[in-house]
Amino acid sequence: MQACIMAEGTVEQAIETPAAVLEFPVSRAPGLIRASRTLAPLERLDVYRGMYELRLVEALKVDYPGLRKLWGEETFEELARLYVAAHPSRSYTLNRLGDQLPEFVPQVEGLAKARFAWDLARLELAETVVFDEEESAAAEAGAIAGLTEEQWGRLRFQPVRALRMLQMHYPAHEYMQAVRRDETPAAPRPRKTNLIVYRRAHALLHLPMAAPGYALFEMLAQGCTLAEGMEAMQEAGGGSPKQVFDYFRVWFEERLFSRVEIW
Numbered sequence: 001m002q003a004c005i006m007a008e009g010t011v012e013q014a015i016e017t018p019a020a021v022l023e024f025p026v027s028r029a030p031g032l033i034r035a036s037r038t039l040a041p042l043e044r045l046d047v048y049r050g051m052y053e054l055r056l057v058e059a060l061k062v063d064y065p066g067l068r069k070l071w072g073e074e075t076f077e078e079l080a081r082l083y084v085a086a087h088p089s090r091s092y093t094l095n096r097l098g099d100q101l102p103e104f105v106p107q108v109e110g111l112a113k114a115r116f117a118w119d120l121a122r123l124e125l126a127e128t129v130v131f132d133e134e135e136s137a138a139a140e141a142g143a144i145a146g147l148t149e150e151q152w153g154r155l156r157f158q159p160v161r162a163l164r165m166l167q168m169h170y171p172a173h174e175y176m177q178a179v180r181r182d183e184t185p186a187a188p189r190p191r192k193t194n195l196i197v198y199r200r201a202h203a204l205l206h207l208p209m210a211a212p213g214y215a216l217f218e219m220l221a222q223g224c225t226l227a228e229g230m231e232a233m234q235e236a237g238g239g240s241p242k243q244v245f246d247y248f249r250v251w252f253e254e255r256l257f258s259r260v261e262i263w
Contacts, residue, residue: 001032004045006088011046056084059094063128064101066120066172069179070113070187079108095132099125113187116175119168123176126164126197127204133162138255144248151262153227157220158259162199165218168192173206200255207254212238213247217256225263 003023007014014020015029024032033041057080061068068076087100102121111117138160147155171193178185194214196207209217215236219229233239251257 001045001048004029005049005052008085008088011042011049014045014049015042053081053084056089056094056097057081060084060098060101063098064121064124066124066176066179067117069184070117070120070175071111075111079105079111082108095128098128101125115190116170116172116187119170119172120175122166122168123172123195123197126166127176130162130164130197130199131204133199135162136160136258139252139257139260141248141252143260147262153225154263155226156223156261156263157226157257158223158261159217159221159256160198160258163221163256164197165214165221166193166195166197167214168195171208173197173208177206196256198254198256205254207250207256210238211236212243216244216247217251 003017003019004011004014007017007020015026020026020029030041033044035041036044039047057077060080060083061076064076067079071079083098083101083104086104087097089097091097102118102125105111105118105121106114108114139157144152144155169190169192171188171191173193173195175185175188194209194211196209196214196217198205198207212233216229216233216238219232220226224232230239230244233244
């Protein structure tokens with residue numbers, strides 16, 4: 001039954017797929033399900049096939065409420081069905097069903113506000129990934145207190161697991177915040193946005209960053225030393241000691257690092 005439900009095409013084609021035939025011959029398929037007063041056996045099986053697609057669409061609605069708000073229910077459902085046909089579920093869980101949706105959006109012609117929608121989809125995917133990530137203990141600011149200048153240059157920082165970084169053409173996080181307030185916001189105008197998406201105390205949070213701070217954090221997240229990160233920060237237009245101090249004060253307050261080491 002599972003093989004038939006997950007197969008593409010009509011129900012008649014589903015019972016002939018290799019996965020289904022491996023379990024029972026085509027000739028026996030109609031006899032495995034009883035007829036009802038109004039439906040033949042294969043018609044009853046087809047009801048479950050339709051319910052399965054609806055379940056996948058509902059899962060995508062949960063993961064992408066921003067896109068639903070942007071396009072409306074009808075357009076989003078049409079997109080979701082196209083996506084499910086192109087990227088059927090291959091896992092026991094639906095948590096990762098929508099992982100390919102951000103890259104699928106630009107492939108669909110005729111979608112309104114497609115450039116913004118791509119950023120919005122990327123943000124919503126990052127949020128679902130962050131929400132599902134394992135919890136990790138956060139390092140305290142005392143870990144970098146009292147260090148010499150030479151030690152500072154050799155510091156390496158590891159971000160918490162429940163964190164992702166995004167560079168977007170639109171402030172999609174502002175749109176999402178309005179959606180969660182049950183508002184109906186207009187799509188924002190383009191504005192380059194550097195964003196850290198993270199989880200703290202079971203809450204999803206956004207931290208917009210200026211280019212220098214984002215460049216520094218990105219280098220640290222890649223395993224570079226603080227000295228290397230500060231070089232990237234200067235290339236992005238910043239790098240003063242006060243800027244570095246202010247960034248680290250916020251980052252430790254927001255508990256974005258899980259480990260600090262001197263190399």
